[in-house]
Amino acid sequence: MTNLEIGLTSFPVLLLMIFLRVPIGLAMFLAGLGGLYFITGGTNVAFAKLKTETYSTFSSYSLSIVPMFLLMGHFATLGGMSQALFKAAESFLGHRKGGVAMAAVGACAGFGSICGSSLATAATMSQVALPELRRYGYSGGFSTATLAAGGTLGILIPPSVILVIYAILTEQNIAKLFLAAFIPGILAAIGYMITISIYVRIHPDAAGVREPVPMAQRFKALADVWPVLLVFLLVVGGIYMGIFTPTEGAAVGAAGTGVIALINGGLNRATLIESFMATARNTAMIFFIVLGAAFYNGFLALSQVPQELSNYVAGLGYSPWVILAIILLLYLVFGCLMDSLSMILLTIPIFFPIISVLDFGMTLDETAIWFGIIVLIVVEVGLITPPVGMNLFVINSMDRLTPMVETYKAVMYFVASDIVRVIILVAFPGITLFLLRLFN
Numbered sequence: 001m002t003n004l005e006i007g008l009t010s011f012p013v014l015l016l017m018i019f020l021r022v023p024i025g026l027a028m029f030l031a032g033l034g035g036l037y038f039i040t041g042g043t044n045v046a047f048a049k050l051k052t053e054t055y056s057t058f059s060s061y062s063l064s065i066v067p068m069f070l071l072m073g074h075f076a077t078l079g080g081m082s083q084a085l086f087k088a089a090e091s092f093l094g095h096r097k098g099g100v101a102m103a104a105v106g107a108c109a110g111f112g113s114i115c116g117s118s119l120a121t122a123a124t125m126s127q128v129a130l131p132e133l134r135r136y137g138y139s140g141g142f143s144t145a146t147l148a149a150g151g152t153l154g155i156l157i158p159p160s161v162i163l164v165i166y167a168i169l170t171e172q173n174i175a176k177l178f179l180a181a182f183i184p185g186i187l188a189a190i191g192y193m194i195t196i197s198i199y200v201r202i203h204p205d206a207a208g209v210r211e212p213v214p215m216a217q218r219f220k221a222l223a224d225v226w227p228v229l230l231v232f233l234l235v236v237g238g239i240y241m242g243i244f245t246p247t248e249g250a251a252v253g254a255a256g257t258g259v260i261a262l263i264n265g266g267l268n269r270a271t272l273i274e275s276f277m278a279t280a281r282n283t284a285m286i287f288f289i290v291l292g293a294a295f296y297n298g299f300l301a302l303s304q305v306p307q308e309l310s311n312y313v314a315g316l317g318y319s320p321w322v323i324l325a326i327i328l329l330l331y332l333v334f335g336c337l338m339d340s341l342s343m344i345l346l347t348i349p350i351f352f353p354i355i356s357v358l359d360f361g362m363t364l365d366e367t368a369i370w371f372g373i374i375v376l377i378v379v380e381v382g383l384i385t386p387p388v389g390m391n392l393f394v395i396n397s398m399d400r401l402t403p404m405v406e407t408y409k410a411v412m413y414f415v416a417s418d419i420v421r422v423i424i425l426v427a428f429p430g431i432t433l434f435l436l437r438l439f440n
Contacts, residue, residue, distance in 0.1 A: 335382020
């Protein structure tokens with residue numbers, strides 16, 4: 001077999017391992033190690049790469065941003081920021097039809113600005129919002145679907161762990177990707193609120209209405225979210241003013257949320273240790289997947305699969321927009337089978353070389369950033385797409401009374417909202433690139 005044939009054969013082997021429930025990180029690692037063995041004809045190169053790849057991957061300075069953002073999310077929860085965000089949003093929106101659900105989405109968006117994880121956002125906001133949704137007569141399926149969809153804002157609104165990984169894989173500027181994600185993130189939150197408004201009109205019994213909150217109480221609740229605004233402005237403002245790098249900004253944000261949690265009484269010796277342990281567990285899981293992907297992608301590069309595939313696609317003569325549509329449809333399919341991080345690590349080294357040789361009327365850097373945001377949104381859809389929507393399982397584990405099928409039915413409204421947003425951002429790249437072009 002040629003190197004190219006070995007590379008192509010690795011895809012069905014990898015999918016078979018995933019189908020047999022081998023962890024995705026381990027599956028990519030084994031496929032990459034086995035592929036290197038067959039290409040090089042022995043174990044010397046394969047096991048030598050085991051040493052060098054492990055060191056080069058885990059010594060990457062850019063990857064240190066991941067545990068910092070995860071720790072920031074844990075400290076933000078301990079500091080009561082999630083509760084403050086929800087109460088503020090609920091006081092302004094709760095009296096409207098579907099308003100408590102809209103408040104949950106708004107709170108998810110706010111919490112996503114200080115937490116780079118979708119699963120953490122979904123889990124944290126569920127603890128705060130789910131009892132209130134139940135209290136005001138919201139149906140179980142609608143409540144869980146809303147929180148699952150709102151949780152996806154955690155990886156879209158900066159900071160975002162997935163965007164960091166994408167930036168490293170494609171050698172793009174993290175700060176520019178964060179800036180480009182702002183408008184799509186705001187559009188996502190608005191789109192979800194519109195979806196909620198439509199849903200409660202189609203299913204009027206799915207949501208109750210609460211009494212309006214006095215204006216004085218609304219402004220008091222709004223004042224309680226100042227720690228969130230402080231941390232957001234400190235981190236994001238510091239990055240774009242050039243005071244510190246995104247990695248340094250993540251460290252500053254983690255320290256800032258830690259101080260706020262300490263002042264609010266949520267941080268003590270026990271919760272501090274638990275936050276460190278939870279961050280370490282999540283970081284280890286992410287880093288192992290990154291290592292497995294590094295091995296597999298290194299093997300693919302040696303087999304020339306990405307290069308040959310990009311040349312083949314470019315030679316077909318199809319419109320770049322048709323090729324992009326096919327890639328995005330593949331992401332929607334992959335989203336039904338694997339988690340977002342695995343999708344990014346597995347597919348970007350294959351799809352990005354294809355996109356980079358196509359002409360979308362933009363510079364290569366603009367194309368890379370625009371494609372990254374589009375991919376992030378489609379990956380976000382995978383988090384709430386049956387049967388393996390990770391956010392759906394997280395929410396369902398916190399509400400055992402609601403059958404999963406009820407959540408599936410309601411969440412499809414939010415999936416439709418995401419698809420409409422993807423079409424708009426694909427058709428009008430200037431929306432994504434507006435802030436980037438404005439500040440450059």
